[in-house]
Amino acid sequence: MRKAELIVFTDLDGTLLDHETYSHAAAAPALQRLRDRGIPVILASSKTAAEIAALRAEIGLSAYPAIVENGAGILPAHADSAGAAPDYARIRAALDRVPPELRRHFTGFGDMTDAGVAHSTGLPLDQARLARQRSYSEPGEWAGSDTERAAFEKCLADEGITARYGGRYLTLSLGGTKADRMDEIAAAYGNPPRIALGDAPNDLEMLLAADMPVLIRNPHAKPLPPLPEKQAGRILKSTKTGPSGWNEMIHSLLSKAQSRQIGA
Template sequence: MTPNTRPRLLIFTDLDGTLLDHETYDYAPAQPMLRRLAGDGVPVILASSKTAAEIAVWQERLGLTRWPAIVENGAAIFEGALDDGPYRRLCAAIRATGAPFRGFSDMSVDEVRTVTGLSEADAILARKRGFSEPGLWQGSEADLAAFLSALQAQGISGRRGGRFLTLSYGGTKAGRMAELIARFSPDLTVALGDAPNDAEMIAAADRGIVIRNDHGPGLPPLPGEDEGRILRTQASGPEGWREGLERVLASLPAG
């Protein structure tokens, strides 16, 4: 973007459980705020565990196609086609451990639908991955620690989200967020999320919004909450998303 179109705000948001309802994927309560932000030219960057194929659909539905997105829990920034070579190598390394981890590549489309609640079309998109493998850990916590340690030696890290353990060759939402902040040079950044894998992104923003999560571990107290830099919503999902942004926008000076 050119200097004279520099956004005053730059918003980063998780999808599942944050902008989208955890169970129904509805986003109707957030639409008035999305329209307001679009009218003001505020970039809304989706930052999700979803794949580029999934994100492209949600960008279209939400009216966010003009902005880049952070995909697969920070494994990449989506602005075009992605190579699935890293994903194939990742899955091979995971399977070589013999550990009781069942990833999306091990599941049929129907299984992915069952564990995610997605439609068949969306489940197909969820399996078109480029850099990361979400899945279900089916062993003990002790075995999980050994599993993650073995993968770490190969440069593979694991992060827990609202539903899944996601394995990748690195990259975080916060790291990609920093890249986009450097590109857009906003005056103020806002980040919204509901799960542990959103904590770094929320803490890295000028203003953070923790969306109420009644379906998972949620987020522990974060640095900045006592000072009011980070707030928590009373409502969950898209209602909480709208609530949080209304509170942040109301606190900003006019102009």
């Protein structure tokens, strides 16, 4: 891959995609400006490879890899799927070895039907089907106590599996975050300065790993946790929401970058 002048990493729901309509239309001018300058745009989401592949093609970003399943894996450029899924098979096998009195409290996507995932997530049935095509991680509903969850997580940790609780789902993986995957992908493009855009606390690791972190305003999202003043001061904030805010901030950052080049 040729060295890029900049690289953009972006969350999807509530950031590049509108919270209500899931449209990215309002970001089209900024996306075109990035396209004209050959700046890679890397989608980074909790969505599966199957979900992101179709969306990436729709936006016109299939030439670039994408970060899937909250950083548990990478969807290669131009690929429709992540291929074989040994990580997922390992996670499911480890679940089978958890004591039944703990295992019964966890209902993963692999334990549900497509209709069950649609009911749990609120996704349409066709999208729920794609959400179940997992390669690297297993989200699920937890119905036990905090004490039981700690014991459940300890059983999985002994198998090398990490668990992260995101509010609605307890997600199991072999580790890896969006920030880890950012390092891998940025290195392939010559480690250019990084712009990262997100809207919620689960994007924080990605934002803090960027040179230009951008928080897109989302009145539906939880606020970021308290940060040291130096870190908090680095995070830029949009005035508009969703793809309108995305468009606003990308234009602003590209214009500032161009001004610095002219003044150099």
